[in-house]
Amino acid sequence: MSLRDEVTELLRGLIRLDTVNPPGQETRAAELLRDYLGDSGVRCELLARESGRANLVARLPGSGGGPSLLFLSHTDTVLADPAEWTVGPWSGELRDGQVWGRGALDMKGQVAASAVAIASLAREGFEPAGDLVFAATADEEVGEGVQVGLPWLCSEHPDAVRTDFAVNEGAGDRVVLGGRVFYLCSTAEKMSSPFRLSVHGRSGHASIPAIADNALVKAAPLIERLGAFRADAQLQPELEALLQEVSGSVPPAGEALARARDLDPVLAELIEPLLTLTLSPTIISASNKRNVIPALCDVTVDCRLLPGQTQDEAEQVIRAWLGEGEYDLEWREGHGGTRSTMDSPLWDAVQGFVSQAEPGARALPIVVAGFTDSHWLRAAFGTVAYGFFPMRTMEAELAARLIHSADERVPVDDLELGVRFLRHAAQEVCGAP
Ligand SMILES: [Zn+2]
Numbered sequence: 001m002s003l004r005d006e007v008t009e010l011l012r013g014l015i016r017l018d019t020v021n022p023p024g025q026e027t028r029a030a031e032l033l034r035d036y037l038g039d040s041g042v043r044c045e046l047l048a049r050e051s052g053r054a055n056l057v058a059r060l061p062g063s064g065g066g067p068s069l070l071f072l073s074h075t076d077t078v079l080a081d082p083a084e085w086t087v088g089p090w091s092g093e094l095r096d097g098q099v100w101g102r103g104a105l106d107m108k109g110q111v112a113a114s115a116v117a118i119a120s121l122a123r124e125g126f127e128p129a130g131d132l133v134f135a136a137t138a139d140e141e142v143g144e145g146v147q148v149g150l151p152w153l154c155s156e157h158p159d160a161v162r163t164d165f166a167v168n169e170g171a172g173d174r175v176v177l178g179g180r181v182f183y184l185c186s187t188a189e190k191m192s193s194p195f196r197l198s199v200h201g202r203s204g205h206a207s208i209p210a211i212a213d214n215a216l217v218k219a220a221p222l223i224e225r226l227g228a229f230r231a232d233a234q235l236q237p238e239l240e241a242l243l244q245e246v247s248g249s250v251p252p253a254g255e256a257l258a259r260a261r262d263l264d265p266v267l268a269e270l271i272e273p274l275l276t277l278t279l280s281p282t283i284i285s286a287s288n289k290r291n292v293i294p295a296l297c298d299v300t301v302d303c304r305l306l307p308g309q310t311q312d313e314a315e316q317v318i319r320a321w322l323g324e325g326e327y328d329l330e331w332r333e334g335h336g337g338t339r340s341t342m343d344s345p346l347w348d349a350v351q352g353f354v355s356q357a358e359p360g361a362r363a364l365p366i367v368v369a370g371f372t373d374s375h376w377l378r379a380a381f382g383t384v385a386y387g388f389f390p391m392r393t394m395e396a397e398l399a400a401r402l403i404h405s406a407d408e409r410v411p412v413d414d415l416e417l418g419v420r421f422l423r424h425a426a427q428e429v430c431g432a433p
Contacts, residue, residue: 003120004416008099010036011112011415012092014075015101021076023052024148026138029075029108030056033115033136040119042134047157053148057160058115058134060122062430066129067345068163069430070383071114071422072373074140074149077103084406097412104410106403107169110389111136113415114167117422130430135161140373150373154380162381165346165429167422168374170387171366173396174358175270177246178263181361183354185347186368186387188238189375190274191305191337193314196298197222200326203287203295212293216286218326219297225322226281226301233257233275236306238365241342242271245364274367277314278304300332304369307339336371338378340385349428350388353421357390389418 001009017028027048033056034044043061048054056075062068080089080102087093089102099109118134126132139149153161171186199219204212233253235243240250243260246267251259256275261268280302287294305314311331318329342365351363374385391399393411402408 003116003419004412006120007112007116007415007419008094008412010115011099011104011109011410012094014108014112015092015099015103016090018090019076020079020102021139021141024076024138024142025052026075027052027054029111030054030136033058033111036115037119037134040122042119042122045160047153047160049146049148049152049156053138055135055137055149055153057153057157058118060118060126060128060132062128062130062132064129066430067165068130068133069346069426070133070135070161070163070166070377071118072150072166072168072377072385073107073111073114073136074138074373075108075111075136076139076141077106077108078141078404080406086407089408094412098409099412099415100407100409102408104408105399106408107389109410109415110169110418113389113418114422116419117426120419121423121426126426126431128426128430131163132426132430133161133163137373150376154376158380161377163383165344166374166377166383166385167346167425168372168385168387169389170368170372170374172387172389172391173399174361174390174392175266175364175396177267180246181358182246182364183361183390184366185350185363186372187342187347187365188236188307188339188367189336189372190307190367190369191309191334192371193303193305193311193334193337194332195301195303196330196332197226197301198328198330199297199299200328201293201295201297204293206291206293209293215294215297219284219286219299222322222325222327223281223284223299226279226299229279229321231276231317231321234306236274236308236367238307238339238342238367239271239274241365245362270366273304273369274306277306277309277317278369279318305334305337307337307367309337336375338375339367340374340378340383344384345429346384346386346425349425350386352428353424354390357417357420358392388421390414390421392417
């Protein structure tokens, strides 16, 4: 069977196993992968904190001395409402050269491609210098409460997942900027750092507004101010490298957006959220009685910090923007915000693959605005982790629309391209003695 057919059939099998999280039930996928990999002689173990939620880790041991590489992926998916779909979300139907079903893009396609890459290398007798590892983990989509996926592996089974380099989800989109072709590769992510703004007033009976100090009304101008938030642009290393690659020079931070817009509006869209922290007020609560004027109004704000930016720094910027007032600002949590160097053999492997797959095309470093499991590897082991799964056939815009939505599907051509990339990365990064 060709690798193309092999990855197609494996993905169809994975989609047919419902691993919607919650509850996940990822052990089903781990067992399918174990059986598949076992047939090619790849050593696997299932590591589970809860029996129904196993992680699979497979390994081609290195001969020693070389860098190690991890193919990281997750086997859980978000839910699907069959009523919205053209085909059954767990049918794994093959139609018009595409595999359909929940998880095809996020991210059972990459799970299958990673498994086929390591299995095919094993069959060919590939002997890496450093370990080549494949981890298909549970619970990426929820990841709250008791940890059963990658964070648990990092703390309880660090030897299973500690590598020098890792390839994960997060990017791989093909974009045309200023007439040239680029493939995005994420090397860093923003920190998800929501906060609560509590606006204070004085309660009173709603029939006599003048006797109270309405916290909800006082919150209104602050919310408008949050919505209009602008900060001085900062050019972080990823963005400098991106602008250098696309435009041949690095403009001053304050001119970056305008210059990008001149070159291509798509470029401006791409970099705008990466120039500053961003704020989006999303939840509000005040009085819970119609006839009581609230003494307190709480506004929850989704906030994304630049990689490396601290909450203290951000708080100064936000307070300066809002000005004096009767409010408190309280951080709720902080997730992610880590980066990896772009100066690495893994970057060279991505760049090499891109120019081979499409002559003239270049890889472009990008910071993702969302959280990925790459963060755990960077934080625990200093792993150089990138998000890259090349998509050439499906347009990036369509893929973005289908992820977590109805009629999710992936072209077989892109699955095959992904297998080729992962095999290339293994040979380039951990193949050399
Ligand atoms: Zn995902």
